[in-house]
Amino acid sequence: ICRFPCTLGCVGMVLSSKAQRAWKVASIAITGAITFHCVFQVDYGPQEHVFSGPQRFYRRKVDEMLGITGALEKDVSEKQQQQDAIADQQR
Numbered sequence: 688i689c690r691f692p693c694t695l696g697c698v699g700m701v702l703s704s705k706a707q708r709a710w711k712v713a714s715i716a717i718t719g720a721i722t723f724h725c726v727f728q729v730d731y732g733p734q735e736h737v738f739s740g741p742q743r744f745y746r747r748k749v750d751e752m753l754g755i756t757g758a759l760e761k762d763v764s765e766k767q768q769q770q771d772a773i774a775d776q777q778r
Contacts, residue, residue: 702710726738727745 727742729738731738
């Protein structure tokens with residue numbers, strides 16, 4: 688006996704409650720991952736936008752966690768010192 692009568696007849700069994708729960712959990716996880724990606728990863732261009740603040744915060748925290756901030760500042764200061772030394776030699 689078909690649970691959902693329709694004009695085409697019964698197509699197949701409805702998912703079990705365990706399968707429905709798994710489907711719901713997977714749907715929520717995928718929706719969360721897509722939302723995370725759209726808010727924190729997508730580049731919306733150089734102009735300010737609604738996600739600029741959260742993106743800066745997220746990137747700063749990731750850089751701190753990976754130890755990139757100190758290395759980046761050190762690299763920038765070294766390049767500046769090299770450019771200053773070259774400029775002094777040319778004078």
